[in-house]
Amino acid sequence: MTNSTRIPKVTITRLSIYYRQLELLEFDGYRMASSEKLAWLCQVNPAQVRKDLGYFGEFGVRGVGYDVIELQAHIKKNLAINRDWNVGIVGIGNLGSALLQHQNLPIRRFKCVAAFDNDHNKIGEFTSTNLMIRDIRELNETVKKLNIEIGVITTPPSAAQGVAYLLLNARVKAVLNFSSARIRVPESCLVENIDFTAKLDILTYKLSNS
Amino acid sequence: MTNSTRIPKVTITRLSIYYRQLELLEFDGYRMASSEKLAWLCQVNPAQVRKDLGYFGEFGVRGVGYDVIELQAHIKKNLAINRDWNVGIVGIGNLGSALLQHQNLPIRRFKCVAAFDNDHNKIGEFTSTNLMIRDIRELNETVKKLNIEIGVITTPPSAAQGVAYLLLNARVKAVLNFSSARIRVPESCLVENIDFTAKLDILTYKLSNS
DNA sequence: CATTGTGAACTCATTCACAGCG
DNA sequence: CGCTGTGAATGAGTTCACAATG
Numbered sequence: 001m002t003n004s005t006r007i008p009k010v011t012i013t014r015l016s017i018y019y020r021q022l023e024l025l026e027f028d029g030y031r032m033a034s035s036e037k038l039a040w041l042c043q044v045n046p047a048q049v050r051k052d053l054g055y056f057g058e059f060g061v062r063g064v065g066y067d068v069i070e071l072q073a074h075i076k077k078n079l080a081i082n083r084d085w086n087v088g089i090v091g092i093g094n095l096g097s098a099l100l101q102h103q104n105l106p107i108r109r110f111k112c113v114a115a116f117d118n119d120h121n122k123i124g125e126f127t128s129t130n131l132m133i134r135d136i137r138e139l140n141e142t143v144k145k146l147n148i149e150i151g152v153i154t155t156p157p158s159a160a161q162g163v164a165y166l167l168l169n170a171r172v173k174a175v176l177n178f179s180s181a182r183i184r185v186p187e188s189c190l191v192e193n194i195d196f197t198a199k200l201d202i203l204t205y206k207l208s209n210s
Numbered sequence: 211m212t213n214s215t216r217i218p219k220v221t222i223t224r225l226s227i228y229y230r231q232l233e234l235l236e237f238d239g240y241r242m243a244s245s246e247k248l249a250w251l252c253q254v255n256p257a258q259v260r261k262d263l264g265y266f267g268e269f270g271v272r273g274v275g276y277d278v279i280e281l282q283a284h285i286k287k288n289l290a291i292n293r294d295w296n297v298g299i300v301g302i303g304n305l306g307s308a309l310l311q312h313q314n315l316p317i318r319r320f321k322c323v324a325a326f327d328n329d330h331n332k333i334g335e336f337t338s339t340n341l342m343i344r345d346i347r348e349l350n351e352t353v354k355k356l357n358i359e360i361g362v363i364t365t366p367p368s369a370a371q372g373v374a375y376l377l378l379n380a381r382v383k384a385v386l387n388f389s390s391a392r393i394r395v396p397e398s399c400l401v402e403n404i405d406f407t408a409k410l411d412i413l414t415y416k417l418s419n420s
Numbered sequence: 421c422a423t424t425g426t427g428a429a430c431t432c433a434t435t436c437a438c439a440g441c442g
Numbered sequence: 443c444g445c446t447g448t449g450a451a452t453g454a455g456t457t458c459a460c461a462a463t464g
């Protein structure tokens with residue numbers, strides 16, 4: 001029976017990880033995979049895998065395992081990564097440029113369709129992906145015209161909140177914030193933060209406490 | 211009384227966030243901050259702030275709050291970010307280059323002292339930070355010579371595990387893995403993963419379930 | 421009969437609520 | 443009086459353990 005309880009956020013993250021391992025398993029010629037095998041690859045507990053998958057269906061065959069291809073399709077559907085998503089990147093410094101050129105994004109159907117900056121030396125230039133860098137003042141208009149649903153902030157921390165407001169005004173519904181600033185948005189907008197200095201701090205903490 | 215229970219990992223992450231807000235508060239001229247103020251800035255519960263700080267000391271003044279400067283020092287010490295850490299970056303593509311040039315790292319005393327790649331067109335070239343890109347075969351020797359304690363993997367996923375082995379062999383004790391591959395290391399080595407496609411997947415999941 | 425699916429037990433994290441104290 | 447520090451209550455996430463089953 002499909003469990004209709006709300007799926008925990010950690011489960012979503014793991015589904016994303018399972019999905020990538022399933023791709024690799026398929027590439028290696030596997031047709032079926034047990035929760036134990038998948039768990040080993042993802043470095044989690046087998047019961048965790050089964051419970052996570054159980055949140056949105058019953059896909060396994062008892063005594064056998066999961067169909068590698070079929071399970072991928074289920075996860076893709078559940079995560080809504082079975083279609084294109086248009087992405088706009090704000091702040092075309094080194095990190096913004098790196099994302100624009102990052103192959104993983106288009107492979108996973110995240111399409112970087114616009115690049116914005118406020119630096120007049122950059123505006124009008126073309127990225128190596130042949131995208132014109134637009135004035136941030138055109139953000140509102142461009143988001144609507146190109147149907148951008150996800151905004152990515154790759155500005156310095158001091159500019160992050162201002163950019164967040166611009167994105168909100170343009171009715172972007174989700175933001176991926178690479179700046180180390182905490183941005184403040186209304187409930188209606190989703191935010192995920194990627195803060196690598198925080199990750200480094202975890203490492204230094206553990207290094208000096210072990 | 212200083213609580214000696216092991217500090218949860220989530221608390222470490224938040225300490226890093228508190229620290230950055232304290233820097234901003236200091237910059238804005240605040241001398242004291244209450245748990246409520248700090249909590250508001252970091253978007254957490256005030257009791258959470260107090261409990262997190264309580265794990266490693268008693269720094270507050272009842273009826274008043276926390277000394278903004280003093281608390282920063284305590285957190286820095288606890289996270290071990292009150293000294294330099296030498297970092298080596300492996301994989302000088304767009305993302306690796308972006309990190310090499312990222313100002314936040316040296317500001318936070320993470321020093322990128324070496325850059326490695328296996329591409330002969332890159333080896334011997336200089337980064338914009340004037341660092342020579344070294345052959346990955348020199349990794350072992352260089353890590354020891356330059357006293358590199360943290361390795362950063364910014365290679366494609368397929369190369370990540372191999373690089374992890376090289377880093378392990380060179381006795382690097384902590385790895386920050388930006389590739390979407392899960393790397394396998396012994397207990398003695400610490401790993402943190404930064405997987406932005408997983409973060410995007412969380413956003414698309416939530417977008418289509420709200 | 422190997423492996424799934426899942427309640428129940430357990431572990432870990434958050435929040436409450438208030439005593440303690442400057 | 444106001445805010446910290448913290449035990450107790452609650453809530454969330456993980457793991458166990460085993461019945462269900464292809």
